[in-house]
Amino acid sequence: MIRIAVVDDKINNRKVITDKLSRNNFFTLVFQAVDGEDFLQQMQKLPQDDQPHIILMDLEMPHVDGVSAIGTASSLYPNIKFVVLTIFDDDEKIFRAIRAGACGYLLKEESGEVIADMLMNLWESGAGPISPSIAYKILQMVQMPSNAKVEKQTDNIFQLSDREKEILQLLSQGLEYKEIGAKIFISPNTVKKHCISIYQKLHVNSRSQALRIAYTKGLI
Amino acid sequence: MIRIAVVDDKINNRKVITDKLSRNNFFTLVFQAVDGEDFLQQMQKLPQDDQPHIILMDLEMPHVDGVSAIGTASSLYPNIKFVVLTIFDDDEKIFRAIRAGACGYLLKEESGEVIADMLMNLWESGAGPISPSIAYKILQMVQMPSNAKVEKQTDNIFQLSDREKEILQLLSQGLEYKEIGAKIFISPNTVKKHCISIYQKLHVNSRSQALRIAYTKGLI
DNA sequence: AAACAAATTATCCAAATGGACTATTGTTTA
DNA sequence: TAAACAATAGTCCATTTGGATAATTTGTTT
Numbered sequence: 001m002i003r004i005a006v007v008d009d010k011i012n013n014r015k016v017i018t019d020k021l022s023r024n025n026f027f028t029l030v031f032q033a034v035d036g037e038d039f040l041q042q043m044q045k046l047p048q049d050d051q052p053h054i055i056l057m058d059l060e061m062p063h064v065d066g067v068s069a070i071g072t073a074s075s076l077y078p079n080i081k082f083v084v085l086t087i088f089d090d091d092e093k094i095f096r097a098i099r100a101g102a103c104g105y106l107l108k109e110e111s112g113e114v115i116a117d118m119l120m121n122l123w124e125s126g127a128g129p130i131s132p133s134i135a136y137k138i139l140q141m142v143q144m145p146s147n148a149k150v151e152k153q154t155d156n157i158f159q160l161s162d163r164e165k166e167i168l169q170l171l172s173q174g175l176e177y178k179e180i181g182a183k184i185f186i187s188p189n190t191v192k193k194h195c196i197s198i199y200q201k202l203h204v205n206s207r208s209q210a211l212r213i214a215y216t217k218g219l220i
Numbered sequence: 221m222i223r224i225a226v227v228d229d230k231i232n233n234r235k236v237i238t239d240k241l242s243r244n245n246f247f248t249l250v251f252q253a254v255d256g257e258d259f260l261q262q263m264q265k266l267p268q269d270d271q272p273h274i275i276l277m278d279l280e281m282p283h284v285d286g287v288s289a290i291g292t293a294s295s296l297y298p299n300i301k302f303v304v305l306t307i308f309d310d311d312e313k314i315f316r317a318i319r320a321g322a323c324g325y326l327l328k329e330e331s332g333e334v335i336a337d338m339l340m341n342l343w344e345s346g347a348g349p350i351s352p353s354i355a356y357k358i359l360q361m362v363q364m365p366s367n368a369k370v371e372k373q374t375d376n377i378f379q380l381s382d383r384e385k386e387i388l389q390l391l392s393q394g395l396e397y398k399e400i401g402a403k404i405f406i407s408p409n410t411v412k413k414h415c416i417s418i419y420q421k422l423h424v425n426s427r428s429q430a431l432r433i434a435y436t437k438g439l440i
Numbered sequence: 441a442a443a444c445a446a447a448t449t450a451t452c453c454a455a456a457t458g459g460a461c462t463a464t465t466g467t468t469t470a
Numbered sequence: 471t472a473a474a475c476a477a478t479a480g481t482c483c484a485t486t487t488g489g490a491t492a493a494t495t496t497g498t499t500t
Contacts, residue, residue, distance in 0.1 A: 396455095396456065398456090412457080412458080412459095415457090415458085419458080426457085427457080427458090
């Protein structure tokens with residue numbers, strides 16, 4: 001039995017996909033969420049044994065968008081597979097979602113059978129599902145000679161400011177507030193304020209969790 | 221009418237693929253070649269109006285291999301689409317072929333219908349055909365963090381006990397004492413004792429510093 | 441000049457952390 | 471057998487941290 005969670009702000013979209021999957025009784029819907037924030041909160045309070053195996057995530061959502069939610073959750077829950085399920089196929093979004101940790105990228109226009117098949121295959125073989133047109137775009141990205149430009153765009157999944165990146169770097173060195181403050185000549189209180197802002201952007205609530213994301217996502 | 225050329229050193233392979241395509245009369249076989257050298261020569265003496273639209277190319281061939289043939293020909297004939305058709309799916313080959321200019325990568329195990337469909341689609345929409353398992357590998361290439369991942373340490377340079385390694389692993393997930401205690405059914409006080417022992421063995425005095433060593437030395 | 445986003449500083453409070461102790465129970469080693 | 475060690479669990483205490491909230495400064499952009 002494959003446990004699924006669906007994240008989409010439109011109730012109708014959620015209904016369509018859950019209906020598609022419910023026709024196949026290998027799938028169980030664990031929960032639904034309306035945005036990234038809601039999703040991360042529901043994950044936190046979920047016992048580990050009830051955690052979904054696969055997340056189907058829309059990208060365009062209010063509050064916390066899909067990309068940053070995938071970025072956080074794929075570090076926090078490395079065993080869970082994140083599949084983008086959206087109507088958009090523009091290069092920038094695809095690239096950002098994949099770099100954030102998505103293992104698959106399906107277009108909503110795919111039929112229920114195709115989606116179910118691909119999720120089954122993901123479960124059995126670990127191969128992420130990719131719509132053919134998306135696959136081709138990814139190929140083109142690899143083909144692109146100047147990936148330097150792309151890297152800069154993707155680098156900032158979490159929209160950290162320069163100062164925040166600097167603080168995160170110092171945090172990773174094991175320094176505490178007052179040490180960081182002394183090193184860059186600001187008050188420890190300010191350092192703390194920056195840290196809390198960083199945690200909010202990474203959707204975590206402790207230094208260890210922030211560092212996990214920083215290390216696994218190559219932020220430092 | 222889509223003009224096709226097939227490049228493969230094994231006569232049997234050529235026969236299999238031409239048979240598959242001949243069932244669909246949208247395709248015409250322009251010529252066959254036994255290796256990259258042969259292919260490039262035949263292309264040279266071919267009038268422009270007779271040039272194939274799509275090349276199906278094996279990679280493993282004598283004399284001039286598929287990758288270098290694609291590299292040359294995709295520059296010489298920029299309007300022609302090069303599709304790799306091979307049994308190999310190792311990352312290195314995929315990457316090299318794509319960088320050389322291949323617009324698609326199909327496995328020979330695909331059925332005739334699938335191959336025909338994808339080539340038709342390439343002709344109509346320009347989207348290169350990619351076998352799902354190949355698509356997934358390409359995605360993983362994009363996903364690969366730029367910074368080389370540290371190999372996990374096999375030998376225990378810091379002499380951590382099994383329990384301590386377990387605790388360190390849980391610490392890296394961002395859990396706190398009481399959460400770890402609950403997870404492995406021991407008192408939070410004991411978790412704390414383990415942590416302090418870990419810090420002593422790593423010669424640090426905070427969680428962040430311990431995690432830094434853990435991440436950069438491949439302890440987790 | 442006004443508006444706006446960062447960056448800065450501060451205070452209060454509850455919770456978590458690191459460190460130093462002591463102590464019991466098994467296991468392994470000398 | 472005695473000593474050493476690992477894992478367990480607890481107490482006390484000072485420090486650090488995370489969170490909320492408010493206020494000021496500093497650049498940019500409009």
